[in-house]
Amino acid sequence: MSKVSLAVNVGGLKLKNPVLTASGTFGFGLELLPYLELNQLGGVVVKGTTLQPRQGNPPPRLVETPAGLLNAIGLQNPGADYFLAEILPELRRHQTNFIVNISGNTVEEYGILAAKLSVPGVAALEVNISCPNVKAGGMVFGTDPALVAQVTRQVKSNTHLPVIVKLSPNVTDITAIARAAAESGADALSLINTLLGMAIDIYKRKPVLGSVTGGLSGPAVKPVAVRMVWQVAQAVKIPIIGMGGIVTVEDALEFILAGATAVAVGTGNFLNPRATIEIIQGLEKYCLDNGIADISELVGAAHISC
Numbered sequence: 567m568s569k570v571s572l573a574v575n576v577g578g579l580k581l582k583n584p585v586l587t588a589s590g591t592f593g594f595g596l597e598l599l600p601y602l603e604l605n606q607l608g609g610v611v612v613k614g615t616t617l618q619p620r621q622g623n624p625p626p627r628l629v630e631t632p633a634g635l636l637n638a639i640g641l642q643n644p645g646a647d648y649f650l651a652e653i654l655p656e657l658r659r660h661q662t663n664f665i666v667n668i669s670g671n672t673v674e675e676y677g678i679l680a681a682k683l684s685v686p687g688v689a690a691l692e693v694n695i696s697c698p699n700v701k702a703g704g705m706v707f708g709t710d711p712a713l714v715a716q717v718t719r720q721v722k723s724n725t726h727l728p729v730i731v732k733l734s735p736n737v738t739d740i741t742a743i744a745r746a747a748a749e750s751g752a753d754a755l756s757l758i759n760t761l762l763g764m765a766i767d768i769y770k771r772k773p774v775l776g777s778v779t780g781g782l783s784g785p786a787v788k789p790v791a792v793r794m795v796w797q798v799a800q801a802v803k804i805p806i807i808g809m810g811g812i813v814t815v816e817d818a819l820e821f822i823l824a825g826a827t828a829v830a831v832g833t834g835n836f837l838n839p840r841a842t843i844e845i846i847q848g849l850e851k852y853c854l855d856n857g858i859a860d861i862s863e864l865v866g867a868a869h870i871s872c
């Protein structure tokens with residue numbers, strides 16, 4: 567039987583298969599080496615990186631709810647200079663795509679980060695717009711189409727790498743945000759980031775998380791994420807990386823059929839550190855079983871009969 571092609575092109579980023587890891591859930595990739603070979607993955611989206619090192623939020627920062635994981639890590643990371651000096655040389659030993667997820671406090675900071683991180687070994691930039699804009703008084707970048715456009719243009723003008731803008735689901739109309747990013751030059755979009763939530767300890771009568779609210783992820787958010795990928799796929803022409811609750815190959819296929827060219831596994835890595843590998847194998851088997859020669863045939867296929 568002829569071999570299935572799992573290779574995809576996400577806005578100029580060429581992946582050997584469409585399975586990535588979601589930022590913040592896979593460290594820098596090196597932490598997961600006991601469980602899998604990074605070379606097998608389409609790519610690794612590394613931990614969110616900021617210009618300065620960040621300590622993150624006060625603990626507790628993670629809580630399991632009956633339906634999903636709430637996190638309020640607060641972008642803890644060693645900063646861009648440490649990443650470049652200490653981590654990137656280690657990553658360069660592996661034959662996969664490393665995509666750096668960047669977060670800034672201001673539009674200018676995104677530009678500086680983009681320029682700094684556009685070096686050999688970095689395959690693309692994923693722009694996290696779920697952070698508060700210090701200059702705009704703490705308004706989250708990703709909720710205002712005008713700010714999304716500004717950030718996207720700033721990053722694009724400071725890098726030659728493919729620029730993937732990662733959308734927040736905490737908005738009324740995800741398609742307006744998606745269009746703003748696409749019209750400003752984004753090469754691809756990632757969606758979704760976490761949904762704002764909270765949990766209360768009934769015995770202490772206090773919020774569980776040190777920062778009160780946090781981001782909900784895992785299987786609980788999957789239907790919301792699939793819906794948003796579906797809507798955005800009809801609103802823009804650029805490729806989408808879908809994520810939010812992907813644990814199994816069936817989950818990944820839902821996203822692809824909704825219009826995602828690639829998918830990323832986040833919370834699923836905590837449940838099963840080999841989830842990505844099992845999904846890659848499962849995609850190949852699904853294609854073989856269903857006479858699909860190229861995985862791209864499935865992208866958005868659920869839209870055809872609508």
Ligand SMILES: Cc1cc2nc3c(=O)[nH]c(=O)nc-3n(C[C@H](O)[C@H](O)[C@H](O)COP(=O)(O)O)c2cc1C
Pocket residue numbers: 588589590591613614615635637639641667694732758759760782783784785787809810811812830831832833834
């Ligand atoms: C512990 C944790 C840390 C995260 N850190 C980041 C981050 O630094 N940057 C980012 O863009 N998204 C971050 N995310 C969001 C994930 O990348 C992903 O978009 C989200 O969790 C939805 O996917 P999932 O349900 O598969 O986890 C984080 C999620 C978790 C659970």
